[in-house]
Amino acid sequence: MRDITKVFGTVKANNKVNLDIYRGEILSLLGENGSGKTTLMNMLSGIYYPDGGEVYINGELAAIHSPKEAFGYGIGMIHQHFKLVDVFTATENIILGLKEEGKLDLKKAAEKIRQICDTYGFDIDPDQKIYNMSVSQKQTVEIVKVLYRGADILILDEPTAVLTPQETEKLFAVLRNMKAAGKTVVIITHKLHEVMAISDRVAVLRKGEFVGEMITAETNEQEMTNMMVGRVVSLNIDRPEPVDPKPRIKIENLTVKSQDGILKLDDVSFTANSGEILGIAGISGCGQKELLEAIAGLQPVENGTIKYIDNDGEADELIGKDPLQIAAMGVALSFVPEDRLGMGLVGNMDLTDNMMLRSFRKGKSVFTDRKTPKALAERVVDELEVSTSSLSTPVRKLSGGNVQKVLVGREIASAPTVLLSAYAVRGLDINSSYTIYDLLNQQKKKGVAVVYVGEDLDVLMELSDRILVLCGGKVSGIVDGRTADKNQIGLMMTKLGGGADNE
Amino acid sequence: MFDLVAFIPRAVMQGMPLLFGCTGETISEKAGSLNLGIPGVMYVGGICGVIGSFLYEQACEGPLNPFLAIFIPMASCLMGSLLMGLLFSVLTVTLRANQNVVGLAMTTFGVGFGNFFGGSLIKLTGGAVPSIALSETSRFFSKHLAIADSLGWFGKIFLSYGFLTYLAIAIAIITAYVLKKTRTGLQLRAVGENPATADAAGINVNKYKYCAICIGCMIAGLGGLFYVMDYASGVWSNDAFGDRGWLAIALVIFTLWKPNFAIFGAIIFGGLYILHLFLPSGNMAVKELYKMLPYIVTIIVLIFTSVRKRREDQPPESLGLPYFREDR
Numbered sequence: 001m002r003d004i005t006k007v008f009g010t011v012k013a014n015n016k017v018n019l020d021i022y023r024g025e026i027l028s029l030l031g032e033n034g035s036g037k038t039t040l041m042n043m044l045s046g047i048y049y050p051d052g053g054e055v056y057i058n059g060e061l062a063a064i065h066s067p068k069e070a071f072g073y074g075i076g077m078i079h080q081h082f083k084l085v086d087v088f089t090a091t092e093n094i095i096l097g098l099k100e101e102g103k104l105d106l107k108k109a110a111e112k113i114r115q116i117c118d119t120y121g122f123d124i125d126p127d128q129k130i131y132n133m134s135v136s137q138k139q140t141v142e143i144v145k146v147l148y149r150g151a152d153i154l155i156l157d158e159p160t161a162v163l164t165p166q167e168t169e170k171l172f173a174v175l176r177n178m179k180a181a182g183k184t185v186v187i188i189t190h191k192l193h194e195v196m197a198i199s200d201r202v203a204v205l206r207k208g209e210f211v212g213e214m215i216t217a218e219t220n221e222q223e224m225t226n227m228m229v230g231r232v233v234s235l236n237i238d239r240p241e242p243v244d245p246k247p248r249i250k251i252e253n254l255t256v257k258s259q260d261g262i263l264k265l266d267d268v269s270f271t272a273n274s275g276e277i278l279g280i281a282g283i284s285g286c287g288q289k290e291l292l293e294a295i296a297g298l299q300p301v302e303n304g305t306i307k308y309i310d311n312d313g314e315a316d317e318l319i320g321k322d323p324l325q326i327a328a329m330g331v332a333l334s335f336v337p338e339d340r341l342g343m344g345l346v347g348n349m350d351l352t353d354n355m356m357l358r359s360f361r362k363g364k365s366v367f368t369d370r371k372t373p374k375a376l377a378e379r380v381v382d383e384l385e386v387s388t389s390s391l392s393t394p395v396r397k398l399s400g401g402n403v404q405k406v407l408v409g410r411e412i413a414s415a416p417t418v419l420l421s422a423y424a425v426r427g428l429d430i431n432s433s434y435t436i437y438d439l440l441n442q443q444k445k446k447g448v449a450v451v452y453v454g455e456d457l458d459v460l461m462e463l464s465d466r467i468l469v470l471c472g473g474k475v476s477g478i479v480d481g482r483t484a485d486k487n488q489i490g491l492m493m494t495k496l497g498g499g500a501d502n503e
Numbered sequence: 504m505f506d507l508v509a510f511i512p513r514a515v516m517q518g519m520p521l522l523f524g525c526t527g528e529t530i531s532e533k534a535g536s537l538n539l540g541i542p543g544v545m546y547v548g549g550i551c552g553v554i555g556s557f558l559y560e561q562a563c564e565g566p567l568n569p570f571l572a573i574f575i576p577m578a579s580c581l582m583g584s585l586l587m588g589l590l591f592s593v594l595t596v597t598l599r600a601n602q603n604v605v606g607l608a609m610t611t612f613g614v615g616f617g618n619f620f621g622g623s624l625i626k627l628t629g630g631a632v633p634s635i636a637l638s639e640t641s642r643f644f645s646k647h648l649a650i651a652d653s654l655g656w657f658g659k660i661f662l663s664y665g666f667l668t669y670l671a672i673a674i675a676i677i678t679a680y681v682l683k684k685t686r687t688g689l690q691l692r693a694v695g696e697n698p699a700t701a702d703a704a705g706i707n708v709n710k711y712k713y714c715a716i717c718i719g720c721m722i723a724g725l726g727g728l729f730y731v732m733d734y735a736s737g738v739w740s741n742d743a744f745g746d747r748g749w750l751a752i753a754l755v756i757f758t759l760w761k762p763n764f765a766i767f768g769a770i771i772f773g774g775l776y777i778l779h780l781f782l783p784s785g786n787m788a789v790k791e792l793y794k795m796l797p798y799i800v801t802i803i804v805l806i807f808t809s810v811r812k813r814r815e816d817q818p819p820e821s822l823g824l825p826y827f828r829e830d831r
Contacts, residue, residue, distance in 0.1 A: 047703070047828075066705060067702070067703050067704070067705050068705030071705065083697070083699060083700040083703040083704070084697070084700060085692075085693050085696045085697045085700055085701075086696065086697070086814065086820065087696060087814050087815055087817075087820075088689075088692075088693070088696070092689060093700075095689075096689060096690065096693050096700070096701070096704045096706070097690065097693075097701065097704030097705040097706045098686075098704075099686075100686075103685075104684060104685055104686045104689065129814070131814050
């Protein structure tokens with residue numbers, strides 16, 4: 001790729017990027033949020049067309065106008081958000097859009113898919129419907145889809161963001177198989193240890209520009225981070241000692257059923273202490289969301305008690321209170337759902353208005369007070385380095401990472417005594433993630449009970465004082481963050497109690 | 504005594520316009536376009552057929568040529584509905600206007616269009632009654648096989664209809680097959696479920712939407728033609744078509760987006776629609792209650808499917824949503 005430039009409106013997403021990808025290698029593409037990694041790869045896979053520059057494939061000039069043409073060049077991309085039709089089977093999804101000769105023959109296609117699975121060691125059922133699949137199975141379908149089309153160059157956009165450590169390991173094994181079969185893999189990621197584990201070379205982008213590339217074996221995490229951020233960054237997450245930990249939230253035998261009557265939380269008991277960060281680990285959909293929502297009063301509870309214990313040691317039952325009352329007691333929920341705008345922020349409203357969502361009830365007159373939220377918005381933008389053109393930009397137009405900063409910033413500003421935070425750093429780059437960790441630590445020092453639901457086990461282990469592991473809605477165990485072992489937690493996530501027998 | 508042999512053919516006759524409309528709407532909805540303009544399209548289809556055959560009957564001296572008598576109304580009906588389909592496609596697919604608003608506007612427009620030209624033609628004929636009778640043309644449309652009369656109840660129930668009835672059933676079966684078993688159908692459904700996925704798979708989303716909407720409209724338009732030429736024996740009077748277009752849209756939900764179910768669904772709806780004629784009932788109010796039956800049945804089906812929550816029975820996921828590739 002030579003001098004690739006892509007402009008969105010006035011923003012240069014990619015500016016004169018030169019990148020070489022060699023046959024039979026695994027290349028990591030590293031960069032902060034909004035550094036243009038995905039945009040660059042989208043141009044290779046035909047989603048976008050570059051505004052300037054040229055792409056050469058095997059030495060020949062190639063113009064890739066559509067995903068179909070990209071397949072023609074043997075390029076296939078696995079997107080961060082899966083592009084699958086839920087009500088179709090794996091086979092139907094895989095052959096979608098293909099122009100094969102003759103009648104549609106699903107049986108033959110399924111047979112070919114089984115062959116591919118056997119070759120590379122995948123484990124999926126071609127006749128299973130997508131909506132019945134787990135995240136990692138869906139990802140597998142995406143990869144098989146690309147292979148089915150005979151792709152030689154696979155691009156994976158943050159493939160491990162949604163996987164457990166075991167699933168990640170499995171994926172990496174498959175990727176190594178592919179490399180052995182002579183295929184090229186490009187993997188976009190934020191996670192440095194994964195770069196070290198899987199790739200041969202690493203290329204770094206910063207603010208849309210190419211900053212350099214390295215042989216993975218000859219570099220280290222610190223060097224990569226510095227290159228990515230453009231200055232020296234400390235990679236260690238602080239973990240101050242808990243300040244005067246006292247039980248703040250005490251949960252006993254909590255059982256929650258979803259609207260369809262499916263058991264989401266089963267007999268969960270634990271205590272969250274003030275001045276402490278309680279990490280919650282688990283495969284996505286194991287009841288993390290329901291747990292936080294139950295505490296915040298958004299989820300009807302089947303059974304059990306949730307006690308809020310204030311500074312004087314007086315306990316108060318939270319169940320049966322509405323979210324407003326709970327919030328008034330100082331319980332703040334900052335939940336970053338998959339759809340970042342779905343909960344907490346209103347996409348079409350600007351920053352100031354979104355800040356007001358929390359405070360508009362405090363006004364005394366019929367008119368709302370816009371000055372305080374505006375000042376708050378300014379502070380959040382300033383402190384968390386939110387990149388926005390102005391305070392009156394609709395939140396919808398900000399990039400994902402910036403949206404999250406606004407949300408977390410607002411929740412912290414309400415000076416809570418309990419901060420519930422889920423996936424606060426999902427999709428954030430290293431630099432912004434560390435800003436968020438710092439914020440959480442500051443809250444902890446102030447004596448706030450922080451409940452942090454996270455995906456990245458490494459971070460959970462570095463940040464939290466204690467880690468609660470959920471598995472299928474049950475508490476699999478609580479481990480000390482300082483002494484925990486990653487593999488053990490991983491096992492606990494997939495199996496109640498971690499299980500001694502190996503499967 | 505309930506006269507089944509008389510009831511079923513009438514139910515079928517009532518059901519066929521609904522079947523045309525329903526098949527057309529299903530194709531359109533499977534591609535993610537909720538075309539609420541279908542009632543208007545059926546109206547336009549009907550009046551265009553009327554205009555075509557009116558002009559032909561006027562121009563023709565002596566007996567009508569059977570081929571032309573059928574071909575001209577059909578071609579004008581298809582033309583009219585195609586134009587309506589193109590209008591809907593341009594507005595909702597290319598310009599990404601709100602489908603509900605455009606659909607409702609098109610229904611209002613279609614009904615007005617039909618009544619305007621219907622009224623004009625009525626004036627031209629200068630008759631005493633406010634309707635146009637094209638009984639000559641209608642004879643060709645409603646002509647059934649001679650053998651039907653000699654087969655007793657069997658002939659009456661299965662063979663006593665004009666060719667458009669069999670066309671409707673054939674179209675429904677073919678549509679069901681295409682949607683379910685062919686590559687085109689798979690891709691069409693993908694467009695309606697998740698256009699971004701379809702796009703990434705190299706499917707031309709807009710082309711599929713345009714084709715689905717236009718073909719859907721043309722099929723629906725035939726429903727209007729059937730109503731005037733066969734059911735109403737060639738008599739056009741303003742507003743006679745009534746709310747059958749809406750019933751067709753309700754039928755789509757009732758049959759869970761499956762055109763092969765729609766054949767029976769249409770006949771059931773048709774039967775419910777005229778049930779009041781066959782049941783001993785006293786006053787007008789009770790009759791109107793009977794006429795509500797199809798809608799009540801649809802509501803019951805909706806409740807039933809949303810309680811059961813089977814993913815296959817839900818509407819296409821991106822139904823009613825516009826698609827723009829670079830929208831983030």
